[in-house]
Amino acid sequence: MLELRLVQGSLLKKVLEAIKDLVTDANFDCSGTGFSLQAMDSSHVALVALLLRSEGFEHYRCDRNLSMGMNLGNMAKMLRCAGNDDIITIKADDGSDTVTFMFESPNQDKIADFEMKLMDIDSEHLGIPDSEYQAIVRMPSSEFSRICKDLSSIGDTVIISVTKEGVKFSTAGDIGTANIVCRQNKTVDKPEESTIIEMQEPVSLTFALRYMNSFTKASPLSDQVTISLSSELPVVVEYKIGEMGYIRFYLAPKIEEDEEMKA
Amino acid sequence: MLELRLVQGSLLKKVLEAIKDLVTDANFDCSGTGFSLQAMDSSHVALVALLLRSEGFEHYRCDRNLSMGMNLGNMAKMLRCAGNDDIITIKADDGSDTVTFMFESPNQDKIADFEMKLMDIDSEHLGIPDSEYQAIVRMPSSEFSRICKDLSSIGDTVIISVTKEGVKFSTAGDIGTANIVCRQNKTVDKPEESTIIEMQEPVSLTFALRYMNSFTKASPLSDQVTISLSSELPVVVEYKIGEMGYIRFYLAPKIEEDEEMKA
Amino acid sequence: MLELRLVQGSLLKKVLEAIKDLVTDANFDCSGTGFSLQAMDSSHVALVALLLRSEGFEHYRCDRNLSMGMNLGNMAKMLRCAGNDDIITIKADDGSDTVTFMFESPNQDKIADFEMKLMDIDSEHLGIPDSEYQAIVRMPSSEFSRICKDLSSIGDTVIISVTKEGVKFSTAGDIGTANIVCRQNKTVDKPEESTIIEMQEPVSLTFALRYMNSFTKASPLSDQVTISLSSELPVVVEYKIGEMGYIRFYLAPKIEEDEEMKA
Numbered sequence: 027m028l029e030l031r032l033v034q035g036s037l038l039k040k041v042l043e044a045i046k047d048l049v050t051d052a053n054f055d056c057s058g059t060g061f062s063l064q065a066m067d068s069s070h071v072a073l074v075a076l077l078l079r080s081e082g083f084e085h086y087r088c089d090r091n092l093s094m095g096m097n098l099g100n101m102a103k104m105l106r107c108a109g110n111d112d113i114i115t116i117k118a119d120d121g122s123d124t125v126t127f128m129f130e131s132p133n134q135d136k137i138a139d140f141e142m143k144l145m146d147i148d149s150e151h152l153g154i155p156d157s158e159y160q161a162i163v164r165m166p167s168s169e170f171s172r173i174c175k176d177l178s179s180i181g182d183t184v185i186i187s188v189t190k191e192g193v194k195f196s197t198a199g200d201i202g203t204a205n206i207v208c209r210q211n212k213t214v215d216k217p218e219e220s221t222i223i224e225m226q227e228p229v230s231l232t233f234a235l236r237y238m239n240s241f242t243k244a245s246p247l248s249d250q251v252t253i254s255l256s257s258e259l260p261v262v263v264e265y266k267i268g269e270m271g272y273i274r275f276y277l278a279p280k281i282e283e284d285e286e287m288k289a
Numbered sequence: 290m291l292e293l294r295l296v297q298g299s300l301l302k303k304v305l306e307a308i309k310d311l312v313t314d315a316n317f318d319c320s321g322t323g324f325s326l327q328a329m330d331s332s333h334v335a336l337v338a339l340l341l342r343s344e345g346f347e348h349y350r351c352d353r354n355l356s357m358g359m360n361l362g363n364m365a366k367m368l369r370c371a372g373n374d375d376i377i378t379i380k381a382d383d384g385s386d387t388v389t390f391m392f393e394s395p396n397q398d399k400i401a402d403f404e405m406k407l408m409d410i411d412s413e414h415l416g417i418p419d420s421e422y423q424a425i426v427r428m429p430s431s432e433f434s435r436i437c438k439d440l441s442s443i444g445d446t447v448i449i450s451v452t453k454e455g456v457k458f459s460t461a462g463d464i465g466t467a468n469i470v471c472r473q474n475k476t477v478d479k480p481e482e483s484t485i486i487e488m489q490e491p492v493s494l495t496f497a498l499r500y501m502n503s504f505t506k507a508s509p510l511s512d513q514v515t516i517s518l519s520s521e522l523p524v525v526v527e528y529k530i531g532e533m534g535y536i537r538f539y540l541a542p543k544i545e546e547d548e549e550m551k552a
Numbered sequence: 553m554l555e556l557r558l559v560q561g562s563l564l565k566k567v568l569e570a571i572k573d574l575v576t577d578a579n580f581d582c583s584g585t586g587f588s589l590q591a592m593d594s595s596h597v598a599l600v601a602l603l604l605r606s607e608g609f610e611h612y613r614c615d616r617n618l619s620m621g622m623n624l625g626n627m628a629k630m631l632r633c634a635g636n637d638d639i640i641t642i643k644a645d646d647g648s649d650t651v652t653f654m655f656e657s658p659n660q661d662k663i664a665d666f667e668m669k670l671m672d673i674d675s676e677h678l679g680i681p682d683s684e685y686q687a688i689v690r691m692p693s694s695e696f697s698r699i700c701k702d703l704s705s706i707g708d709t710v711i712i713s714v715t716k717e718g719v720k721f722s723t724a725g726d727i728g729t730a731n732i733v734c735r736q737n738k739t740v741d742k743p744e745e746s747t748i749i750e751m752q753e754p755v756s757l758t759f760a761l762r763y764m765n766s767f768t769k770a771s772p773l774s775d776q777v778t779i780s781l782s783s784e785l786p787v788v789v790e791y792k793i794g795e796m797g798y799i800r801f802y803l804a805p806k807i808e809e810d811e812e813m814k815a
Contacts, residue, residue, distance in 0.1 A: 100464040107439035107467070124465070135474045135484065136432070140443070142465040169662070176633035180666070201626040202650070202668040204633070211661045221661065363727040370702035370730070387728070398737045398747065399695070403706070405728040 028056055028092055028118040031085035035114030035129065037078075037247070037267055042102040044244035044265075044273055045074050049098055053147050056092045060271065061116075064151055072237050073260070073276040075154065082270025084113075094118060094125055095147035101127075104140040118144075154276070159254040159262075160229040161188035165208060165221040167251040167265060171242035173206050178235045180204045183280060187230035188223060188255060197235070218249035229255045231279040238263070241275040291319055291355055291381040294348035298377030298392065300341075300510070300530055305365040307507035307528075307536060308337050312361055316410050319355045323534065324379075327414055335500050336523070336539040338417065345533025347376075357381060357388055358410035364390075367403040381407075417539070422517040422525075423492040424451035428471060428484040430514040430528060434505035436469050441498045443467045446543060450493035451486060451518060460498070481512035492518045494542040501526070504538040554582055554618055554644040557611035561640030561655065563604075563773070563793055568628040570770035570791075570799055571600050575624055579673050582618045586797065587642075590677055598763050599786070599802040601680065608796025610639075620644060620651055621673035627653075630666040644670075680802070685780040685788075686755040687714035691734060691747040693777040693791065697768035699732050704761045706730045709806060713756035714749060714781060723761070744775035755781045757805040764789070767801040 032038055045063075052065035052074075060079040066072070080086040108114055108129040115128040122144075129138040173195050177184050181197030181204070188194075192209040213220045244265040245251070254262040260276040267273065295301055308326075315328035315337075323342040329335070343349040371377055371392040378391040385407075392401040436458050440447050444460030444467070451457075455472040476483045507528040508514070517525040523539040530536065558564055571589075578591035578600075586605040592598070606612040634640055634655040641654040648670075655664040699721050703710050707723030707730070714720075718735040739746045770791040771777070780788040786802040793799065 097464070103442045103464065104467070107442065107469075133474075134472070136469065136471050138439075138467065138469040140465060140467045176664075179629045179633065201623070201629065202666060204630070204664065204666045206633075206662065206664040208662050209660070211659075360727070366705045366727065367730070370705065370732075396737075397735070399732065399734050401702075401730065401732040403728060403730045 027087065027089050027120055028116065029085065029087040030056070030061060030083050030116045032078075032082070032114045032116075033084045034268065035108050035112045036110045037270075038114050039105045039108060039110070040244075040246045041076060041078075041267065041273065042098060042105050044247060045076070046098040046102040047243065048072065048240050048275075049074055051095065051097050051145060051147050053093045053095050053149050055151075056088045056094065058088060058091075065149065067237075067240075071234075071277065072240070073152070073154075075272075075274045075276070077271040078267065079270050082268065085115075089120065092118065095145035096125070096142065097145060100142060104142060107138065107140060109136075157254075157256065157259055158226070159259070160227050160256045161223065161225045161254075163188060163193045163221070163223050163253045163255070164250055165193070165253070166219055167242070167245040167248055169208065169221075170251045170253070171245045173208075174235060174238045174242055176206070177204055178239055182235055183232050184235050184238060185230060185232045186253070186255060186261075187228070188225055189228050190223070190225055193221075193223060193253075220250075229257060231255055231257065231261065232281075233261060233277055233279060237275075237277050241277075244273050244275075247273065290350065290352050290383055291379065292348065292350045293319070293324060293346050293379045295341075295345070295377045295379075296347045297531065298371050298375045299373045300533075301377050302368045302371060302373070303507075303509045304339060304341075304530065304536065305361060305368050307510060308339070309361040309365040310506065311335065311503050311538075312337055314358065314360050314408060314410050316356045316358050316412050318414075319351050319357065321351060321354075328412065330500075330503075334497075334540065335503070336415070336417075338535075338537045338539070340534040341530065342533050345531065348378075352383065355381065358408035359388070359405065360408060363405060367405060370401065370403060372399075420517075420519065420522055421489070422522070423490050423519045424486065424488045424517075426451060426456045426484070426486050426516045426518070427513055428456070428516070429482055430505070430508040430511055432471065432484075433514045433516070434508045436471075437498060437501040437505050440467055440469070441502055445498055446495050447498050447501060448493060448495045449516070449518060449524075450491070451488055452491050453486065453488055456484075456486060456516075483513075492520060494518055494520065494524065495544075496524060496540055496542060500538075500540050504540075507536050507538075510536065553613065553615050553646055554642065555611065555613040556582070556587060556609050556642045558604075558608070558640050558642075559610045560794065561634050561638045562636045563796075564640050565631045565634060565636070566770075566772045567602060567604075567793065567799065568624060568631050570773060571602070572624040572628040573769065574598065574766050574801075575600055577621065577623050577671060577673050579619045579621050579675050581677075582614045582620065584614060584617075591675065593763075593766075597760075597803065598766070599678070599680075601798075601800045601802070603797040604793065605796050608794065611641075615646065618644065621671035622651070622668065623671060626668060630668060633664065633666060635662075683780075683782065683785055684752070685785070686753050686782045687749065687751040687780075689714060689719045689747070689749050689779045689781070690776055691719070691779070692745055693768070693771040693774055695734065695747075696777045696779070697771045699734075700761060700764045700768055703730055703732070704765055708761055709758050710761050710764060711756060711758045712779070712781060712787075713754070714751055715754050716749065716751055719747075719749060719779075746776075755783060757781055757783065757787065758807075759787060759803055759805060763801075763803050767803075770799050770801075773799065 048067045049065045063076040112129040117126040177197040181199035185196040195206045211221045248265040252264045263275040311330045312328045326339040375392040380389040440460040444462035448459040474484045511528040515527045523541045526538040574593045575591045589602040638655040643652040703723040707725035711722040721732045737747045774791040778790045789801040
């Protein structure tokens with residue numbers, strides 16, 4: 027039996043809004059450690075990894091490891107019916123082919139349960155090794171989101187270049203070119219507005235803006251986003267989910283023919 | 290001659306927004322008692338009854354009973370041109386084939402008059418007898434609106450079931466099922482947020498969500514909605530219009546083949 | 553070399569949003585006096601004249617007169633990437649076929665430069681003589697905008713009639729007619745809400761609402777709009793741009809066959 031009670035139900039609502047357009051169907055894996063998901067986007071280019079640790083739930087009961095295949099669009103439809111202040115409980119009986127989402131309003135006047143059919147989804151869990159990155163940029167998630175959106179009005183790809191002084195986002199398209207530089211800024215009084223760069227060596231990589239824009243839908247989850255870059259590795263765009271976990275997006279850099287745009 | 294001056298003109302604006310999508314053309318009936326309308330929706334399934342009592346107008350002159358056929362879409366277009374704080378006066382000369390809506394801004398700096406052609410509309414006025422209902426639910430109109438909208442993302446019909454403890458709204462569709470229970474709650478300090486159930490006997494009836502959603506467009510008129518239910522009668526969904534009247538929507542329950550959904 | 557630094561960059565953003573739908577491509581003319589534009593709309597009916605005086609810029613360097621052909625849609629796309637509090641600098645090298653827009657955030661943490669290709673555009677600069685007008689109406693820009701929008705839901709043209717008492721906006725269409733009268737109102741404590749009429753003689757002219765609605769997109773630039781009317785001249789609809797300049801729209805009145813609508 028599975029019963030996971032999340033007082034801050036709005037987190038789960040935001041998680042679904044963040045990934046439902048990228049991933050159509052996916053298995054949610056439930057174990058003693060937590061509630062997690064790993065899935066490729068429908069065009070098999072980007073990878074999403076979600077973790078909600080068991081300690082973050084008010085009540086967490088998971089008798090045995092369970093993998094529940096869900097259509098994320100349908101799950102998002104149901105979660106949209108939860109109020110932003112509602113407590114959300116995820117329930118499943120052993121061997122059942124359905125999952126139930128229960129929504130309780132803060133004053134307990136309104137209680138809803140939504141039952142959704144589960145799906146059989148083939149998937150293989152990729153081991154993602156911990157890596158050293160050449161550069162890690164931590165910046166306001168709203169700023170990163172704005173930059174990706176702005177550059178999309180000019181071009182299709184973004185070159186992210188990190189130096190000690192700052193991080194530069196560049197693009198080029200039919201109507202012209204654009205460069206946006208964000209300087210390191212360790213603002214003390216408002217840590218959520220700081221831009222912090224940890225750099226081993228300068229790095230410059232090119233990515234499809236379409237995916238970056240998709241990742242930024244997770245911005246409501248966190249004031250800050252962390253972007254980890256290395257020449258040989260997919261970029262990791264990470265949004266923390268309170269104290270209880272994260273969403274990480276992985277995307278391989280584009281190579282060669284796109285590089286000439288830098289000139 | 291007809292001259293009806295309504296200081297809180299926004300009420301009339303809201304009335305039109307509430308009914309214009311449900312009813313295309315209708316006769317407004319004006320008598321010494323008040324300004325009223327009764328009309329079937331265009332598919333002849335739901336009935337709308339509107340009453341604005343003469344006492345609610347600052348000035349009410351109606352020399353003889355008058356029935357004015359109007360296209361509600363056009364009337365709504367004109368009323369949208371009134372400011373939310375404007376005083377609205379409805380004027381018609383005897384025998385005229387037009388009606389004039391006059392809008393006065395609160396400081397009298399701006400005065401508009403919109404003249405609309407009247408139409409000849411055949412209609413018969415149905416006598417609606419006062420009935421005893423098995424259950425009457427009074428609840429926040431925003432809550433009822435939210436529930437109908439939420440359930441529409443899952444299914445096409447709603448089963449409304451009333452017991453002493455509360456009222457349950459249920460639906461089912463391809464992606465799963467949903468049940469939302471609102472408990473009786475006689476909140477004392479905020480009466481507009483209360484949910485009050487007057488029940489003679491338990492009742493459970495099925496309705497098309499499409500119509501329910503249409504009715505909830507009247508929510509801006511009132512903090513509370515009253516839902517009156519009996520097995521043998523159309524449901525009445527009523528929104529009070531300040532102290533001066535009401536909009537009531539009538540809809541027959543669905544029968545038999547829909548009932549199996551309850552199982 | 554050209555380098556124009558505008559601390560209140562949002563003004564330039566608003567200018568582009570005001571004219572980009574009316575004018576597709578246009579030459580911006582830069583001289584010692586200021587940064588200006590004069591262009592016909594794409595159907596050659598309305599004329600736009602923009603002036604930003606050099607004194608309004610924090611830094612204004614223009615070594616020699618320069619005419620820069622720009623696609624206003626593309627320019628607006630780039631300016632939309634500037635924050636509302638950003639400082640905007642327009643830069644061009646002599647003989648270059650590009651222009652650069654630089655956006656600096658208030659705290660200098662984020663600096664962007666957008667480079668756009670220039671175009672060759674044939675245009676002739678019309679001399680617009682200063683004229684005496686029969687009537688000049690100054691009124692809140694939001695009010696004028698609302699009136700044009702409201703009348704558009706009824707008809708295609710507006711008759712603007714000025715008397716000493718006020719200004720009347722009228723239209724007629726299939727569903728009826730509308731008249732909106734704004735009275736002169738020299739409100740002392742809130743000058744931005746005043747309606748002031750300077751009249752030599754009464755005037756009544758007819759204009760296409762489509763263009764009037766287009767002009768009102770400049771409303772965010774100024775609380776007040778000035779409408780100058782004479783029987784023999786195009787109307788001038790003017791929005792001041794702070795202390796530094798203006799946008800003026802010119803539109804010829806409609807004649808004869810439209811006049812019968814007044815009856």
